[in-house]
Amino acid sequence: MTATLTPDSLSSHSVASTSVSRIAAAFARRAHLPKGRPALIPYVTAGDPSPTVTVPVMHALVAAGADILELGVPFSDPMADGPVIQRASERALALGVGLRHVLAMVREFRQTDTTTPVVLMGYANPIERMGQATFAAAAQEVGVDGVLVVDYPPEETVEFAALLAQHHIDPIFLLAPTSTTERIQAIASIAKGYVYYVSLKGVTGAGNIDVQEVSERITTIRKHVLVPVGVGFGIRDAASAAALGAVADAVVIGSKLIQEIEAAVAGVPADQLADVAARAAGDWLRTIRHALDELPPRAVITETRISA
Numbered sequence: 001m002t003a004t005l006t007p008d009s010l011s012s013h014s015v016a017s018t019s020v021s022r023i024a025a026a027f028a029r030r031a032h033l034p035k036g037r038p039a040l041i042p043y044v045t046a047g048d049p050s051p052t053v054t055v056p057v058m059h060a061l062v063a064a065g066a067d068i069l070e071l072g073v074p075f076s077d078p079m080a081d082g083p084v085i086q087r088a089s090e091r092a093l094a095l096g097v098g099l100r101h102v103l104a105m106v107r108e109f110r111q112t113d114t115t116t117p118v119v120l121m122g123y124a125n126p127i128e129r130m131g132q133a134t135f136a137a138a139a140q141e142v143g144v145d146g147v148l149v150v151d152y153p154p155e156e157t158v159e160f161a162a163l164l165a166q167h168h169i170d171p172i173f174l175l176a177p178t179s180t181t182e183r184i185q186a187i188a189s190i191a192k193g194y195v196y197y198v199s200l201k202g203v204t205g206a207g208n209i210d211v212q213e214v215s216e217r218i219t220t221i222r223k224h225v226l227v228p229v230g231v232g233f234g235i236r237d238a239a240s241a242a243a244l245g246a247v248a249d250a251v252v253i254g255s256k257l258i259q260e261i262e263a264a265v266a267g268v269p270a271d272q273l274a275d276v277a278a279r280a281a282g283d284w285l286r287t288i289r290h291a292l293d294e295l296p297p298r299a300v301i302t303e304t305r306i307s308a
Helices: 007-011 022-031 054-063 083-094 099-110 124-130 132-142 158-166 181-188 211-222 238-245 255-265 270-293 303-307
Strands: 039-045 069-072 118-122 146-149 170-175 195-198 229-232 250-253
Touching (some): 022 039, 039 083, 039 270, 054 099, 054 270, 069 083, 099 124, 124 132, 195 211, 211 229, 211 238, 238 270, 250 255, 250 270
Parallel strands (some): 069 118, 118 146, 170 195, 195 229, 229 250
8 A cells, every 4th residue: 555545644634524414515506507417427446456546546436527426444244235245345355455445536636626526335344343433523524515325324323423413424325226215204303415315225236226116215315305316226328327327316327337447457557556457437427427418408406406
């Protein structure tokens, strides 16, 4: 790992936080474009295929049209993730990448990008080991904008959400096809930034998407949730991204992106990994951005929901 990716680097200069949420600003920019288009939110696992690759890939994704970045925190038991992201987590863990390293990567990214929102996605255990208060302060310091913890149920997360709010970090939550009205309302009361609707039952990267069913569920969710609704799981190409982008405020895509990087770097020498991975990630994401930009003009988000 380079010096900028060590946990000790977290004690250096603080990254100034902004008074306006970068996530809200990103959705507002997308909605206020002349033709209005859904936001694009790619996910990559931090530290895979190498710790030195993550930040270049993040910059390449932004250059390719990403509006918000989701950065996965490696974890040994990623219960909601399919085999692709599980392998990515295993590779990163084998290289010693932990939560503090991920925070250091965000700090390095913020040295040259102070605009693009970064959301950390992961599981409770690494945060609990660090301590919620320590984590929230460190995340704010390096420039994290949102946190999605898969196994923090909303009913037990009110205090953590309030802690994040004190540090100007948006708590992001998952909603599923099986989420009850009560669960949607519980999340609506504390969610900021956006909610992530899981478009199908199962783990990431699996199954086929019923766009009509997703559209109906999003309509139901919007009756209760005032923040934008992003949709993910099962999006594998430009066609599926466009189909969901036509009904959602954002498209979240991870497993297929990781597969593209995985295939591109196979057999590549270590000193070329960053360039090859960044180029592969950027080239593929551009196909998704193009598909979303070709959707018929529409108002992606209402004024009320932007300001929520």
